[in-house]
Amino acid sequence: MEIMKLKPAFKDYLWGGTKLKxxxxxECSYDILAETWEVSTHKDGPSIIATGEYAGSTLxxxxxxxxxxxxxxxxxxxxxxxxxxxxxxxxxxxSIQVHPDNEYAKRVEHEYGKTEMWYVLQADEGACLYFGTxxxxxxxxxxxxxxxxxxxxxxxxxxxxxxxxxFIEAGTIHAIGAGIVICEIQQNSNSTYRxxxxxxxxxxGKPRELHIEKALDVSNLKPLxxxxxxxxxTEQHEGYDVTMLGTCEYFTTYLYHAEAGCKLHVDEESFAAxxxxxGEGTIQKDLSFAKGDSFFIPAGYGDVExxxxxxxxxARV
Ligand SMILES: [Zn+2]
Numbered sequence: 001m002e003i004m005k006l007k008p009a010f011k012d013y014l015w016g017g018t019k020l021k022x023x024x025x026x027e028c029s030y031d032i033l034a035e036t037w038e039v040s041t042h043k044d045g046p047s048i049i050a051t052g053e054y055a056g057s058t059l060x061x062x063x064x065x066x067x068x069x070x071x072x073x074x075x076x077x078x079x080x081x082x083x084x085x086x087x088x089x090x091x092x093x094x095s096i097q098v099h100p101d102n103e104y105a106k107r108v109e110h111e112y113g114k115t116e117m118w119y120v121l122q123a124d125e126g127a128c129l130y131f132g133t134x135x136x137x138x139x140x141x142x143x144x145x146x147x148x149x150x151x152x153x154x155x156x157x158x159x160x161x162x163x164x165x166x167f168i169e170a171g172t173i174h175a176i177g178a179g180i181v182i183c184e185i186q187q188n189s190n191s192t193y194r195x196x197x198x199x200x201x202x203x204x205g206k207p208r209e210l211h212i213e214k215a216l217d218v219s220n221l222k223p224l225x226x227x228x229x230x231x232x233x234t235e236q237h238e239g240y241d242v243t244m245l246g247t248c249e250y251f252t253t254y255l256y257h258a259e260a261g262c263k264l265h266v267d268e269e270s271f272a273a274x275x276x277x278x279g280e281g282t283i284q285k286d287l288s289f290a291k292g293d294s295f296f297i298p299a300g301y302g303d304v305e306x307x308x309x310x311x312x313x314x315a316r317v
Contacts, residue, residue: 001070001301002052003283006059006294008036008087009045014202017091019122019181024087024292032091038294039085039273039315044190047294051287059296072270072299074317080112082250082317085273085294086184087121090176095208096130096151096196099189100218101170108214109191116186117246117253118166119313121277124179130155132172132224139216146212151196156223164228167246171220183275185315187250193218230255237262245313253315261307264297270317272297281308 008026016034020026026036037045041060049055054062060081068076075082099105099114106112134156137145145151155173160180168174173195176182193211202208232244240262245253256262261281266272273296274283280290283306289295297304306312 001298003287003298003301003304004052004054004062004296005050005287005289006039006047006296007050008038008047008294009040011035011037011045014200015090015092015094015178017089019089019091020087020292023122023181025290026087026292034089036087037084038087038275039083039296040188041081042084042188042190049296069300070271070298072268072317074269075271075299078250078317081188083273083315084186084188085275085313085315086186087292088176088182088184090178090180090182093178093198094176095194095198096155096173096175097192097194098173098215098219099168099170099193100191100214104218105189105191109189111191112187112189112250113170114187114189114191115170115248115250116168116184117248117251118168118176118182118184119245119253119255120160120162120164120166120180120182122181123160123162123164127160127179128157128177129160129166129180130173130175130177131158131166131168131226132156132174133221134223136223137221139221142219142221143212143216146195146210149196149199158228165230165245166228167226167231169220169224171218172224173215173219183277183313185246185251185253185313251315251317253313255311255313257311258306259309261305264304264306264314266297266299266301266304268300271299272301273315275313275315277311277313279308279310281306281310
């Protein structure tokens with residue numbers, strides 16, 4: 001059993017920037033790099049194993065080959081890999097969008113629904129995002145507001161700063177605003193219903209498709225409360241601390257800050273996805289890491305020793 005470094009899939013969506021290349025060492029020939037899919041088995045962009053015996057195969061091909069035990073006793077109970085972890089650089093705003101829940105997505109899209117969580121890595125002065133509605137809206141009014149381009153009037157606009165945590169349950173209308181870099185942990189799904197695109201056109205010069213009827217089916221039109229903070233308290237340990245950022249049936253995510261290193265234990269229940277946000281060092285004896293790197297640790301691996309001053313996200317079931 002070994003810990004594997006992963007290489008991400010790259011996405012050049014029109015709203016992306018260049019910060020993932022500049023700040024997170026992503027080697028990619030695209031001019032614009034909107035997203036890197038760091039820990040992904042999704043058919044639209046699987047990650048590739050970069051080290052060890054399985055170097056060169058995709059993450060889903062590796063799991064297929066060795067069997068689902070590497071996902072753990074809890075991890076293998078899901079019909080497909082439960083999560084997808086990304087870095088996102090929104091130079092421009094993303095479209096106003098909503099994702100379906102499992103029931104709807106399985107029926108209509110034949111994949112999981114999408115609940116997602118964002119940990120904000122960087123935000124420009126004045127950066128904002130949209131999170132649900134600012135008052136209760138009827139379906140009729142929602143539709144009328146989409147059609148006459150006044151939807152933004154009824155959305156909750158939230159100022160964003162580094163370290164904020166946004167938990168976006170399926171059905172919540174949302175958009176990441178301009179000037180925000182995030183680490184996203186989401187359900188393994190690519191089902192997005194776009195309702196408003198700020199009048200922009202795609203690479204082909206035409207407006208991107210909207211999915212208004214499906215969005216009407218799945219949107220929660222009541223306002224939601226959130227303090228946009230991690231869901232858990234910070235636990236202090238010798239030389240490092242850990243904070244639970246968010247949790248749901250599909251993923252639980254923790255943020256680690258280590259001064260010189262820390263020890264992890266990867267149990268039989270779940271694999272771990274480790275995403276380095278800051279610093280550099282080594283995992284176990286010989287696997288080096290730097291800011292922006294991601295790793296897959298099979299379930300039941302046991303103790304893992306991390307050396308170096310670093311900050312990372314650990315996601316597991
Ligand atoms: Zn989304």
